[in-house]
Amino acid sequence: MHLATNKPLPIDSPDWPIPDNVRAVTTHRGTRLPGNAYSSFNLGLHVNDTGEYVTKHRQALTQSLHIPNEPHWLDQIHGTKIITLNSAQKNPKADGSTTQDYQQACVILTADCLPILMTNIDGTQVAAIHAGWRGLLLGIVDRAIEQFHCPANELLVWLGPCIGPLNFEINATIRQQFIQTHSAWDESFHQNDIGSWFAHLQRLAETRLQELGVEHIHKDTRCTFEHRDTFYSYRRDGQYTGRMAHAIWLEES
Template sequence: MNSAWIHPDWPAPLAVRSISTTRLHGFSEPPYSSLNLGRRTGDDPDAVAHNHRYLVEAAGLPGDVVWLQQVHGTRVVAAHDAEPAPEADAVWTDRRSLPCGILTADCLPVLFCDRQGTRVAAAHAGWRGLAGGVLEATLDALAVPGKDVIAWLGPAIGPRCFEVGDEVRAAFLDMDRGATEAFRQGRPGHWYADLYQLATRRLQAHGVDHIHGGGFCTHTDRERFFSFRRDGETGRMGTVIWLE
């Protein structure tokens, strides 16, 4: 098993394949060392291109990944109809051999599939996307009942490190008063937010009960993960899903 990435531990159908990369075993130099997949990070473009080729070849992907220009919004695109690098924060497909991917370095990557193994999706969920409804928009695009969806929560900043202001907490509580349990009081006017718990609440409210993953912290695990909050200038990990 290649230690350059994480194989999601979830009961996805055999036709569904997925990986989440770490920062290990790539070709970028510090501060992007080493498997940086972010083309807009300031890294050497040749090194990033080499990293992308390595990912496709070493992970056995069926082709190039459909990546997005992520803007912390809620737009969802179909990979099979999308223009190159569309501006969106989630991507889905029902076509085989078409990898869908998103990039993160603290935000939460969420993978989706249906229980029949016919549709997959990947969403980029920072706090703005979560509050705005990117997960709900992705589920709507999949057009599968929530009870038939399986979700996996990938590496994100953990609840002991993700400090936010009153306005972030208010954005979630305005829509879900029960979300208060996902926030822990920090210094005055600041809170520690649990992205995993917030995402789980949003998914469950949309009928999704089969939720797996979580428990990572990109901020504290310096060896395996890039973290924008920790380092500022840094690379990006990729989370990819496809149908065989």
């Protein structure tokens, strides 16, 4: 079942200080509907939801943003590839996109992974990054910063809702891989009373951003796993869950 057209879309604007010509939004799951795991504003076509409904949701989102073209949806692969957008691309395989074009909107989908939105203080470039634990370990934060034509301390970064440190259990091998890659990541893990390890995705990203010279980092610390009525969560609900979108674009001054 798709979102009723007479209801406002479940969309928020991230709370962070960005240039006047930069726009960003993040979506919620919308009103939960009994018997429908994807209710009611799923934006992922790859999760076995009815394609017609998802397409309508995407069209409604595009119209609400007042942008000339539909956002560039990615085929996300939990890697580090970040593309520069152009109008000819159709569902490219990547986990991030960037643009300096006023006609293009960057967008990524999440349901526990960390959404990262970025711009520079001059408001001439934006990027949207999908950062799961694999992407963080492989260096997607480094790759994101490399896309910008400015020093790291001129970047403005927003870390969105993701699965929180009390709910993201990982195995000891993964933790060790992180620590061997960057020793400062050790503080992003904790162990519970029975010896299980848990990871703090936002802290992993923030630590690396700070190491690379980023000073302006803003966060929405809500946990997707815990806020059932607001967010989709793959870890909580399994394969029968939808996806939220996080978009950023430039408007002509």
